[in-house]
Amino acid sequence: MRERRHIDPSDVDLPTLMTAFTDPLRLRIIGILDRNGETPCAAIYHEIGISKSGASHHFRVLRETGVLLSRMSGRDHYACLRREELEKAYPGILDAVLGELRRQASIERERDSPVAK
Amino acid sequence: MRERRHIDPSDVDLPTLMTAFTDPLRLRIIGILDRNGETPCAAIYHEIGISKSGASHHFRVLRETGVLLSRMSGRDHYACLRREELEKAYPGILDAVLGELRRQASIERERDSPVAK
Numbered sequence: 001m002r003e004r005r006h007i008d009p010s011d012v013d014l015p016t017l018m019t020a021f022t023d024p025l026r027l028r029i030i031g032i033l034d035r036n037g038e039t040p041c042a043a044i045y046h047e048i049g050i051s052k053s054g055a056s057h058h059f060r061v062l063r064e065t066g067v068l069l070s071r072m073s074g075r076d077h078y079a080c081l082r083r084e085e086l087e088k089a090y091p092g093i094l095d096a097v098l099g100e101l102r103r104q105a106s107i108e109r110e111r112d113s114p115v116a117k
Numbered sequence: 118m119r120e121r122r123h124i125d126p127s128d129v130d131l132p133t134l135m136t137a138f139t140d141p142l143r144l145r146i147i148g149i150l151d152r153n154g155e156t157p158c159a160a161i162y163h164e165i166g167i168s169k170s171g172a173s174h175h176f177r178v179l180r181e182t183g184v185l186l187s188r189m190s191g192r193d194h195y196a197c198l199r200r201e202e203l204e205k206a207y208p209g210i211l212d213a214v215l216g217e218l219r220r221q222a223s224i225e226r227e228r229d230s231p232v233a234k
Contacts, residue, residue, distance in 0.1 A: 013141075014138070014144060014214075014217055014218075014221075015138065015139050015140055015141050015143075015144060016139075018135055018138040018139045018214075019139045021131070021132065021135040022132050022133075022135045022136045022139060023132055024130075024132050026132075027131060027132060090213075090217055091213075091216065091217070091220075092209070092212070092213035092216055092217075093213045093214070093217065095209070095213070096207075096208075096209035096210045096212070096213040097131075097135075097210070099208065099209055100131055100207055100208070100209075100210065101131075103208075104131075
């Protein structure tokens with residue numbers, strides 16, 4: 001299986017990095033990785049409800065903007081966020097995005113909880 | 118003169134907001150407004166070295182992502198960042214971007230200073 005192309009966060013310019021965050025589906029992938037740490041890609045497709053081929057463009061954008069690292073283990077692909085490298089190259093950017101995603105997730109949980117209904 | 122369309126930051130979703138930051142020219146406009154506060158649009162075109170028509174698409178994106186407010190005063194347009202409204206709608210996002218733009222500007226000043234040469 002061929003190795004997938006990654007770009008190091010320090011080689012990505014700011015406008016390119018920001019394209020990682022311009023798609024709702026990519027933000028959902030980032031939110032899952034934030035919550036779970038390293039996650040099998042298949043589990044991400046399943047949670048979001050998209051096919052592997054539907055997700056592949058978004059995973060590529062996330063790898064090529066330095067946001068995501070993917071690796072093979074056995075026959076499965078795993079993905080994780082490149083938190084420390086991103087924080088070093090672009091202090092505060094990923095944290096601000098993750099903070100907003102957590103805030104939105106918390107509002108959704110609140111809204112969907114039986115007590116709130 | 119017709120009023121230009123603005124969108125309130127609280128009506129902009131996160132992926133849309135992030136498109137404000139995916140273009141080098143828009144980031145330059147944001148950097149100028151961060152440094153100068155409210156600025157005549159003509160002065161921004163001059164500093165960046167683009168025509169009014171070349172800049173208009175970028176100003177529209179910045180207005181419609183809730184990042185920039187423009188107003189007429191006399192015969193001139195002025196623009197400013199919507200810092201407080203953005204901070205309220207998306208805490209930390211604009212600050213993280215501005216922090217990075219200031220860091221890059223500081224590196225450029227350092228590089229271009231006579232002492233460093």
